[in-house]
Amino acid sequence: GAGVSQSPSNKVTEKGKDVELRCDPISGHTALYWYRQRLGQGLEFLIYFQGNSAPDKSGLPSDRFSAERTGESVSTLTIQRTQQEDSAVYLCASSSYPVGSRFFGPGTRLTVL
Amino acid sequence: AQKVTQAQTEISVVEKEDVTLDCVYETRDTTYYLFWYKQPPSGELVFLIRRNSFDEQNEISGRYSWNFQKSTSSFNFTITASQVVDSAVYFCALSRGLPGAQKLVFGQGTRLTINP
Numbered sequence: 001g002a003g004v005s006q007s008p009s010n011k012v013t014e015k016g017k018d019v020e021l022r023c024d025p026i027s028g029h030t031a032l033y034w035y036r037q038r039l040g041q042g043l044e045f046l047i048y049f050q051g052n053s054a055p056d057k058s059g060l061p062s063d064r065f066s067a068e069r070t071g072e073s074v075s076t077l078t079i080q081r082t083q084q085e086d087s088a089v090y091l092c093a094s095s096s097y098p099v100g101s102r103f104f105g106p107g108t109r110l111t112v113l
Numbered sequence: 114a115q116k117v118t119q120a121q122t123e124i125s126v127v128e129k130e131d132v133t134l135d136c137v138y139e140t141r142d143t144t145y146y147l148f149w150y151k152q153p154p155s156g157e158l159v160f161l162i163r164r165n166s167f168d169e170q171n172e173i174s175g176r177y178s179w180n181f182q183k184s185t186s187s188f189n190f191t192i193t194a195s196q197v198v199d200s201a202v203y204f205c206a207l208s209r210g211l212p213g214a215q216k217l218v219f220g221q222g223t224r225l226t227i228n229p
Contacts, residue, residue, distance in 0.1 A: 089156065
């Protein structure tokens, strides 16, 4: 499709396990963003990429969180040793350079038991 | 630092009423961008509008209109003749206008319920 896609759509995991969340941005969009939305809350910025570089990682909550992007395309957000407070919807967005409208994917709902 | 405040956490109106969602922002930048997004019950964020800080002209798109006032640092959103399908959480957001990708800073959102 033409929009931002994310996988999986839902992920249930046990506390302490690692998870990987994937984002496929809109083709040609050089900027990519990760956000987290806890139940009933607003969007919390995690990290953004310009190309394959991450100029701002200030929103990553701890060193258990990391993200990478390759080929100026797909991005993976990895959460190590998941905790219950990591339960949230993780949203990815992309935009064209330099300041385009951000289009969001459907999100990955992560539940940590 | 940038900040977006949506003081109305929840609004409930009857169908066909007009409703205005408030958004107040803080930034030290002279160039910046403002956004509105809609998040229906399905959860996906839907882009509504992007406005740059140099364009204070109000915009109308069908039943939607936006009032940008730099003097009061506000970017309010009005829905005219509301419909049940307008029920959603609406987010206002702000980004810096520097070259390159810039993160969006979101308000906490306003939950709008349109009752039949």
